[in-house]
Amino acid sequence: MLKVTGLNAYYDRSHVVQDIAFDVAQGEIVTLMGRNGAGKTTTLRTLMGLLGKRSGSMVFDGHECLMQPPHTRFHMGLAYVPEDRRIVPGLTVRENLELGLIASKDRGRMTEMVDEIAETFPRLKERLHQEGTSMSGGEQQMLAIARAMMARPKMILLDEPSEGIMPILVDEMFELFLRLKQRGTTILLVEQNVERALSISDRAYILDQGEIVHTGTAAELLADQEIQERYCAV
Numbered sequence: 001m002l003k004v005t006g007l008n009a010y011y012d013r014s015h016v017v018q019d020i021a022f023d024v025a026q027g028e029i030v031t032l033m034g035r036n037g038a039g040k041t042t043t044l045r046t047l048m049g050l051l052g053k054r055s056g057s058m059v060f061d062g063h064e065c066l067m068q069p070p071h072t073r074f075h076m077g078l079a080y081v082p083e084d085r086r087i088v089p090g091l092t093v094r095e096n097l098e099l100g101l102i103a104s105k106d107r108g109r110m111t112e113m114v115d116e117i118a119e120t121f122p123r124l125k126e127r128l129h130q131e132g133t134s135m136s137g138g139e140q141q142m143l144a145i146a147r148a149m150m151a152r153p154k155m156i157l158l159d160e161p162s163e164g165i166m167p168i169l170v171d172e173m174f175e176l177f178l179r180l181k182q183r184g185t186t187i188l189l190v191e192q193n194v195e196r197a198l199s200i201s202d203r204a205y206i207l208d209q210g211e212i213v214h215t216g217t218a219a220e221l222l223a224d225q226e227i228q229e230r231y232c233a234v
């Protein structure tokens with residue numbers, strides 16, 4: 001589904017992502033781990049086309065797209081949920097959801113998709129007419145994920161979805177990721193909550209100072225306390 005090779009990304013002269021390679025197969029959940037500042041967010045932003053200075057190769061669903069703009073990647077089936085959620089103030093949950101489909105060729109199916117998403121996210125179904133930003137942080141995170149799912153992406157990039165969220169909602173969220181996987185959605189997950197992330201992942205990569213320093217199956221990495229302590233904020 002996604003094959004990245006020789007990927008570099010820069011902020012001005014700062015070389016933040018350094019020649020990394022990784023892949024994610026269709027239907028997998030893969031976690032990108034690493035300490036604060038390791039380059040995880042920068043990698044996700046580069047994959048979505050949000051960083052100007054980049055080089056290397058990124059083949060998504062059979063097409064090279066590293067130099068394509070973000071909207072082309074969106075139409076190819078790639079979605080991104082940034083850490084800061086970006087729920088639009090003044091709009092209801094339903095209206096925020098609709099934004100997820102407005103730029104899509106499928107926007108004629110708006111009502112159908114809102115209904116489908118509401119079934120998948122029962123917590124939002126009860127709150128469709130409430131203002132999005134009036135919900136709790138965890139509920140807003142759910143809304144951000146739901147909005148990204150409106151266009152039925154093939155692959156979703158999730159940046160720290162559990163950050164600052166109460167444990168009960170984190171449980172719900174991780175169960176949701178498994179349901180999305182069962183439906184065939186491919187997930188690349190950045191998470192500080194390493195154990196939780198590995199518990200639902202197939203594989204993981206560890207980033208350190210912009211380089212991939214380790215990779216393995218989720219089970220291998222879960223069992224490797226030394227690696228977790230050395231490279232991750234646990």
Ligand SMILES: Nc1ncnc2c1ncn2[C@@H]1O[C@H](COP(=O)(O)OP(=O)(O)OP(=O)(O)O)[C@@H](O)[C@H]1O
Binds near residue numbers: 011035036037039
């Ligand atoms: N807009 C920016 N301009 C310049 N440097 C940046 C910018 N954003 C991030 N950086 C730097 O790039 C490096 C990687 O940051 P990045 O946010 O990708 O790390 P991260 O692994 O996602 O960490 P965190 O868990 O703290 O979000 C850091 O040294 C950071 O200071």
